[in-house]
Amino acid sequence: MIKAIRTSDAPAPAGTYSQAITTGSLVFTCGMGPKDPVTGQIPEGVAAQTRQVLRNLEAILRAAGTDLAHTVKTTVHLANVREDFAAFDQVYREFFQPPYPVRTTVGSTLQGILVEIDLVAAVPDGAGQG
Numbered sequence: 001m002i003k004a005i006r007t008s009d010a011p012a013p014a015g016t017y018s019q020a021i022t023t024g025s026l027v028f029t030c031g032m033g034p035k036d037p038v039t040g041q042i043p044e045g046v047a048a049q050t051r052q053v054l055r056n057l058e059a060i061l062r063a064a065g066t067d068l069a070h071t072v073k074t075t076v077h078l079a080n081v082r083e084d085f086a087a088f089d090q091v092y093r094e095f096f097q098p099p100y101p102v103r104t105t106v107g108s109t110l111q112g113i114l115v116e117i118d119l120v121a122a123v124p125d126g127a128g129q130g
Contacts, residue, residue: 009059011035020060022123027064031077031118032056033110046084046114050091053117058095066123071101073120077108084114 005020005027013019013030020029034042034049037056043049054068061067076092078084085105101119110116 005064007059007063009037010056011037020064022064025123027066027121027123029057029060029118031116033113033116047087047091049115050088053115054095057119061121066121068095070122071119072122074101074103075118076105077116079110079114081107
């Protein structure tokens with residue numbers, strides 16, 4: 001069984017997709033950008049954008065009954081990999097602790113943003129079932 005996850009604490013989808021889907025004990029998020037769900041603003045710079053993306057993902061995971069500590073896999077899209085990887089990775093370390101989730105980082109053409117992240121997280125037994 002699959003279940004769509006929706007929270008107003010993260011930006012609404014801009015197209016035909018869900019913020020996240022749960023199935024069994026896993027939650028799969030959409031590719032999340034750095035838009036602030038309250039102000040609609042996009043912060044300047046890759047560090048600030050990475051923080052906002054991860055806050056948005058935290059909100060989605062909370063709605064699914066889990067959190068970033070249960071993340072098993074991330075996929076990161078950076079508009080400027082060479083220039084921005086170090087600043088991105090420094091912020092990423094603020095949100096994840098060892099053992100770090102597995103991660104794929106790629107260079108991508110992004111529309112007006114510097115970073116987009118999607119992830120897969122485990123939902124603890126009994127959480128998110130209500």
